[in-house]
Amino acid sequence: MQVLIADEYGFCFGVERAVEMVEEALQEGDTVRTLGPLIHNDQEMARLATHGVSMINAPVQIQRGQTAVIRAHGVTPQIEAELREKASKVVDATCPFVTKVQKLASRAAAQDRHVVIVGNPEHPEMIGVFGYAPEHSFIVSNAEEVAKLPRLKNPLVVSQTTIKLQNLYDVAEAVKANADGEVQVINTICSATRDRQDAARALAGEVDAFYVIGGRHSSNSRKLLAVCKEQCEKSFLIETEDEINAEDLCGAARVGLTAGASTPNWLIEKVGMRLEEIGEQLAVGN
Numbered sequence: 093m094q095v096l097i098a099d100e101y102g103f104c105f106g107v108e109r110a111v112e113m114v115e116e117a118l119q120e121g122d123t124v125r126t127l128g129p130l131i132h133n134d135q136e137m138a139r140l141a142t143h144g145v146s147m148i149n150a151p152v153q154i155q156r157g158q159t160a161v162i163r164a165h166g167v168t169p170q171i172e173a174e175l176r177e178k179a180s181k182v183v184d185a186t187c188p189f190v191t192k193v194q195k196l197a198s199r200a201a202a203q204d205r206h207v208v209i210v211g212n213p214e215h216p217e218m219i220g221v222f223g224y225a226p227e228h229s230f231i232v233s234n235a236e237e238v239a240k241l242p243r244l245k246n247p248l249v250v251s252q253t254t255i256k257l258q259n260l261y262d263v264a265e266a267v268k269a270n271a272d273g274e275v276q277v278i279n280t281i282c283s284a285t286r287d288r289q290d291a292a293r294a295l296a297g298e299v300d301a302f303y304v305i306g307g308r309h310s311s312n313s314r315k316l317l318a319v320c321k322e323q324c325e326k327s328f329l330i331e332t333e334d335e336i337n338a339e340d341l342c343g344a345a346r347v348g349l350t351a352g353a354s355t356p357n358w359l360i361e362k363v364g365m366r367l368e369e370i371g372e373q374l375a376v377g378n
């Protein structure tokens with residue numbers, strides 16, 4: 093049984109960077125507390141917890157002597173200021189792609205322009221970006237919602253880093269129909285999610301079974317599973333190697349493997365090793 097791994101898989105740039113920054117702080121002997129879960133992966137969070145990393149839900153919970161970590165999604169300037177006031181040190185692991193959106197929104201607001209942000213208003217990344225231009229911004233999920241906005245002045249249109257490109261285009265068109273002055277559209281979508289889906293799609297048509305490693309609550313992992321299922325009926329979402337059922341692999345000559353953007357390499361390696369082991373057992377059984 094051959095195990096094939098998708099061309100793009102696992103940690104995205106922003107998540108990898110955030111985990112590295114936390115590890116550096118640990119090496120410096122800091123007491124590290126992250127504001128919200130650093131990543132959507134229970135196994136990696138548990139590993140970090142064994143090194144003393146704990147989580148807070150609000151800046152009020154941080155104390156002097158502790159290091160506060162801002163995760164890749166970023167936070168509002170107010171939340172950052174509160175953390176800086178209370179913590180001894182702040183590690184800002186906001187993904188640079190998110191920082192770019194925050195800066196664009198802030199600059200447009202300083203020019204007294206409206207900012208239309210396309211995305212999920214409840215997503216932490218969107219809450220953070222909105223905080224950079226609260227008086228000038230509107231968050232919309234889709235083009236229909238633009239009709240409910242007041243007339244827009246020289247608007248800037250940007251987006252959550254993980255939305256679909258067509259959604260941004262549709263909103264941009266709707267904004268043009270409801271704006272005075274120049275409409276500026278900047279594509280701030282990050283390609284990490286799409287790259288992983290494209291690579292999984294390309295491999296899924298060539299294998300007999302497919303494993304997506306990722307948290308059951310991770311939306312990018314669930315989307316990866318859906319993409320794989322389109323091409324390969326025997327596609328499974330697993331969190332650890334213990335969830336692999338050897339019976340599912342009877343008769344499989346090729347097995348595909350990918351992982352969501354929050355899945356660490358050590359977990360992917362364990363799954364790969366378990367699949368190789370099952371492959372050898374099945375070969376002996378035959």
Ligand code: SF4
Nearest residue numbers: 104106187189253282
């Ligand atoms: S998905 Fe993209 S924007 Fe989000 S953390 Fe990863 S690299 Fe950054």
